[in-house]
Amino acid sequence: MIRPIPSALLALVLSLPGAAAWAEDATAKVTYVSGATVYVDAGTEQGLVEGSVLEVVRDGQVIARLVVGTVTAKRASASLGDDPFGIRPGDLVRYTPAAVAAPAPVPAPAASPAQSRSRDAGIHGRVGVRYLSVDDRTGLGTDFSQPALDLRVVGTQVGGAPLDFDIDFRPRRTYRTLVDGSSDDSSSNRLYSLYGAWRPGAFRVAAGRQRSPSLGPIALLDGVVGEYRRPRFAAGVFGGTEPDPLDWSYDGATQDYGAFVEGSSAPGAETRWWLNGGALTSTTEGEINRDLVYVAGRLSRARFHGYLLQEIDVNRGWRKDAEGDSFTWSGSYVALRWQAARAWSLNAGYDDRRNVRLYRDLVTPATEFDDAHRQGYWGGVDWRPGAHWLVAADGRSSSGGDAGTADAYSLRVGALGLTSVGLDVTLRGTHYTGPYLDGDLATLNVGLDLGRLVHVDVHGGVRDETANDLFQESTTVDWLGAALDVLAWRHGFATLAWDRTTGGEEDNDQLYASLSYRF
Numbered sequence: 332m333i334r335p336i337p338s339a340l341l342a343l344v345l346s347l348p349g350a351a352a353w354a355e356d357a358t359a360k361v362t363y364v365s366g367a368t369v370y371v372d373a374g375t376e377q378g379l380v381e382g383s384v385l386e387v388v389r390d391g392q393v394i395a396r397l398v399v400g401t402v403t404a405k406r407a408s409a410s411l412g413d414d415p416f417g418i419r420p421g422d423l424v425r426y427t428p429a430a431v432a433a434p435a436p437v438p439a440p441a442a443s444p445a446q447s448r449s450r451d452a453g454i455h456g457r458v459g460v461r462y463l464s465v466d467d468r469t470g471l472g473t474d475f476s477q478p479a480l481d482l483r484v485v486g487t488q489v490g491g492a493p494l495d496f497d498i499d500f501r502p503r504r505t506y507r508t509l510v511d512g513s514s515d516d517s518s519s520n521r522l523y524s525l526y527g528a529w530r531p532g533a534f535r536v537a538a539g540r541q542r543s544p545s546l547g548p549i550a551l552l553d554g555v556v557g558e559y560r561r562p563r564f565a566a567g568v569f570g571g572t573e574p575d576p577l578d579w580s581y582d583g584a585t586q587d588y589g590a591f592v593e594g595s596s597a598p599g600a601e602t603r604w605w606l607n608g609g610a611l612t613s614t615t616e617g618e619i620n621r622d623l624v625y626v627a628g629r630l631s632r633a634r635f636h637g638y639l640l641q642e643i644d645v646n647r648g649w650r651k652d653a654e655g656d657s658f659t660w661s662g663s664y665v666a667l668r669w670q671a672a673r674a675w676s677l678n679a680g681y682d683d684r685r686n687v688r689l690y691r692d693l694v695t696p697a698t699e700f701d702d703a704h705r706q707g708y709w710g711g712v713d714w715r716p717g718a719h720w721l722v723a724a725d726g727r728s729s730s731g732g733d734a735g736t737a738d739a740y741s742l743r744v745g746a747l748g749l750t751s752v753g754l755d756v757t758l759r760g761t762h763y764t765g766p767y768l769d770g771d772l773a774t775l776n777v778g779l780d781l782g783r784l785v786h787v788d789v790h791g792g793v794r795d796e797t798a799n800d801l802f803q804e805s806t807t808v809d810w811l812g813a814a815l816d817v818l819a820w821r822h823g824f825a826t827l828a829w830d831r832t833t834g835g836e837e838d839n840d841q842l843y844a845s846l847s848y849r850f
Contacts, residue, residue, distance in 0.1 A: 357373070357377060357378060357425075357426055357427070357428050358423055358424060358425050358426075359371045359372050359373035359377065359385075359423075359424045359426070360372050360420075360421060360422065360423060360424060361387065361418060361419065361420050361421060361422040361424060362406075362420055362780075362783050362784075363420060363783045363784060363818065364418055364419060364420065368400075368408050368409070368410065368821060368822060368849075369387075369397055369408070369409050369410075369418055370406065370407070370408050370409075370783075370784070370818055371385065371397075371406070371407050371408075371409065371424050372405070372406065372753075372780075372786075373405070373406070373407060373424070373426075374402050374403050374404045374405045374406050374407050374816070375402050375403070375404050376404050376405060377405075377428065378426075378428020379399055379402050379407045379426065379428070380399070380402060381399055381400065381401070381402060381483070382398065382399060383398075383399040383407075383426055383427075384396060384397070384398060384399075384426065384427075385397040385398075385399065385409055385424045385425070385426045386424065386425045386426065387418055387422050387423070387424055387425075388422070388423045388424070388425050389422055389423065394418070394422075395418055396598075397409035397410065397424070398410050400455070400457065400849050401457055401822075401824050401847055401849045402824075403816045403824050403826045403845075404788070404814060404816060404826065404828070405778070405786045405788060405814075405816045406786060406816050406818060406824070408818065408822070408824070408849060410455070420783070427629065452489060452490050453486055453487045453488045453489045453490065453491075454484065454485070454486045454487075454489060455484075455485055455487075455849075455850060456482070456483045456484035456485050456498075456849070456850060457481065457482075457483050457847050457848065457849045457850070458480075458481065458482055458483075458847065458848055458850075459480070459481040459824075459845060459846055459847025459848065460478070460479070460480055460481070460845065460846050460847075461477075461478070461479040461480075461481065461503075461843075461844070461845040462476070462477070462478050462479070462842075462843070462844045462845070463476070463477045463479075463841070463842070463843050463844075464476040464477070464841070464842045465839055465840070465841050466839055466840040466841075466842075467838070467839045468838045468839055468840065469836075469838045469839075470510070471510060472510070472839070473507055473508065473509055473510065474507070474508040475505055475506060475507045475508070476505075476506045477503055477504070477505045477506070478503065478504055479501060479502065479503030479504070480501065480502050480503070481501050481847060482498065482499075482500045482501070483498065483499050483500075484496075484497075484498045485497050485498075488530070493529060493530050493531040493532075494527065494528070494529060494530070495527070495528040495529075495530055495535075495537070496526065496527045496528065497524045497525070497526055497528075497541070498524060498525055499522070499523040499524035499525075500520070500521070500522055500523075500525075501521045501523065502518070502519070502520040502521070503518070503519050503521070504516060504517070504518045504519075505517050505518075505519070519578070521579055522540060522579065523540070523542070523551065523579075524539075524540055524541060524542065525539050525540045526538060526539025526540055526541040527539060533559055533560055533561055534557075534558070534559055535556075535557070535558045535559075535560060536555065536556070536557050536558075537555070537556045537558075538554070538555045539553070540552070540553050540574070541556060543556065544607070545558075545565070545567060545591045545593060545607060545609070546569060546589070546591070546609075546611075547589070547591065547609050547611055547623075547625040547642070548611070548623070548625065548642060548662075549569075549573070549587055549589075549611070550573075551573065551574050551579070552569060552571045552572075552573065552587065553571050553572050553573070553574060553581055554569060554570050554571010554572060554587070555569065555570055555571060556568075556569040557569070562598075563594055563595050563596070563597060564593070564594050564595075565591075565592070565593045565594075566590075566591065566592040566593075567590065567591055567592075568589070568590045569587070569588070569589055569590070569591075570586075570587065570588040570589075571586070571587060572584070572585060572586050572587070573585040573587060584615055584616050585613060585614070585615045585620060586613065586614050586615075587611060587612070587613045588611070588612055588613075589609055589610055589611035589612065590609060590610055591607060591608065591609030591610075592607075592608055592609070593605070593606060593607035593608070594606055601632065601633075602630070602631070602632040603629075603630070603631045603632070604628070604629060604630045604631070605628065605629045606626070606627070606628045606629075607626070607627045607628070608624070608625065608626040608627075609624070609625055609626075610623070610624045610625075611623050611624075611625070618649075619647065619648045619649060619650055621644060621650070622644065622645040622646075622647065622650075623642055623643060623644045623645060623661065624642075624643050624645065625640075625641065625642045625643070626639070626640075626641050627639065627640045627641075634669055634670035634671070635667075635668070635669050635670075636667070636668045636669075637665075637666070637667045637668070638664070638665070638666045638667075639664070639665050640662070640663070640664040640665075640684075641660070641662070641663050641664075642660075642661045642662035642663075642684075643658055643659070643660055643661065644658065644659040644661045645657065645658060646658065646659060662683065662684040663681060663682070663683050663684070664680075664681070664682050664683075664684055665680055665681045665682075666678070666679075666680040667679050667680065674714055674715050674716055675712065675713070675714055675715075676712070676713040676715075677710075677711070677712055677713075678709075678710065678711050678712075678713070678725070679708075679709065679710040679711075680708065680709055680710075681707075681708040681709075682705060682706050682707065682708070683706060683707075684706070694841070695790075695792070695810050695812065695830060695832065696772075696792070696794045696808045696810055696832065696837075697772060697774050697792055697794070697810075700761075700763075700772055700794065703729075704727060704729035704737060704739060704763075705729065706729055706730055707727055707728045707729035707730050708727070708728055709725055709726065709727035709728070710725065710726060711723060711724055711725025711726065711741075712724055712725070718748070719746055719747050719748050719749055720745070720746060720747070721743070721744070721745040721746075721747060721757075722742075722743070722744050722745075723741075723742070723743040723744075723745075724740075724741065724742050724743075725740075725741050726738070726739070726740050726741075727739045727740075727741075736765065736766060737763055737764060737765030737766075738763065738764050738765075739761055739762070739763035739764075740761065740762050740763070741759060741760065741761040741762075742759070742760050742761075743757065743758070743759045743760075744757070744758045744759075745757040745758070752779045752780055752781065753778075753779060753780040754777070754778070754779045755776070755777065755778040755779070756775075756776070756777050757774075757775070757776045757777075758773075758774070758775055759772075759773065759774045759775075759776075759792075760772070760773050761773075765799070766799065766800075767798070767799055767800060767802075767803050768796045768797065768798060768799060768803055769796070769797045769799060770794060770795055770796035770797065771794070771795050772792065772793075772794045772795075773792055773793050773794075774790065774791070774792035775790065775791055775792060776788065776789075776790040777789045777790070783818075784817060784818040784819070785815070785816070785817050785818075786815070786816040787813070787814070787815055788813065788814040788815075788816075789812070789813045790811075790812050790813070790814075791809070791810055791811040791812065792809065792810055793807065793808070793809040793810075794807070794808045794809075795807045804835075806834060806835035806836075807834050807835070808832065808833070808834035808835045808837055809832075809833055809834055810830060810831060810832040810833070811830070811831050812828065812829055812830035812831065812841075813828070813829055814826065814827070814828035814829075815827045815828070820848070822848055822849040822850065823846070823847065823848045823849070824845070824846070824847050824848075824849070825844075825845070825846050825847075826843070826844065826845045826846075827843075827844050828841075828842070828843045828844075829841065829842050829843075
């Protein structure tokens, strides 16, 4: 059966997947400009999340920076971080997908007379509703529905004072109908951020529940972070506890303390780089949990893009007895891309991190397959014979998880931005072999723009697997779905998506809808 959707916490991309396509700078285009809000044709599927920093590039120069506020699967809206003039539809937008995005201080969005009083006071955010349902059509599984609310309010230099705050609250309720006809329900009031910060000039002290890429492997911290930040340099210390891993309530069992330092190139430099390093010591109920150092770096120059992430555990006490060594290379991620010629690009990477989390609005057999084969190494080539055409091939050897060690070879062909409606057609074929199953995966995706503010997406595919041992079954699974993204009321977003999966042990419908307003 399709698994229930993971917690919305995963939208924070706490541990990024090893997808090569997310390892280097990506591009999008400005589709619409309304006051101080800019809309672009990329969303969560292209690696954008709230807070992503976008660079608007024209004639090879960065003319403005944007801060993403609201995101759907295919679209995003952003506020102007600086230079609020001159952006127009069709401008190129460059960004580092959230999976490997480097943290960087971003100027507060520029105010405009058309904006609300709350924004003039340095307060902005979003409010929204979401609804997810899974209808099992076999009669042997569980149906469930999940209405939810989203509230995000961010204050930056509120009222001109050196005070910031961040509130991110997402309550939801889940209703389940079991096989025997009985039902139950449960509530979850998830608090992902609640902190206040004092920021006089380059210094910043924040207290409360918070998250920051500078904190390395820590997902959420209930504690204090002290920082000194300049445009190209930052250093800080932090200390606190981690929330309960099940319900995210306050829990003082695991305590974390550490420090970090980071630097970056000047904006618009020909060679762009960012480097972050830090150290962390963690205990659980007074016992050693983990001591580690970590480093992450990104380099972009001309045709080359690279990203590196490395965690090294420093073992002592029971950890040294268990590991047998004083140091353990516990998590590595490397992704490289080189544009060998105008139309040709090569990419390669390696990922051996133990935990991978990724937010999915909807789960399909294709996403399940990709998520199960992320650890390992890969290499590939992209050919773009023209502005509207793409041919890409790659090979991947993966390991870890339920999938075991497996090899996969994929070919992707796309026709992008055709005709006046921006028609996109993408075909993908993958052949894979493993210890338990051999199989083939084929997908088709068709998207088009209905005006500047509406995007329609239709997708489907088939996955055919042949068992290699007596404990597995040969299966064929197919699926079909559609999604609609709408930018409404200048600051509103609406999404409606439906997917049907049939075959094997899966026979269900998924429905996802969301509506949000950004202020």
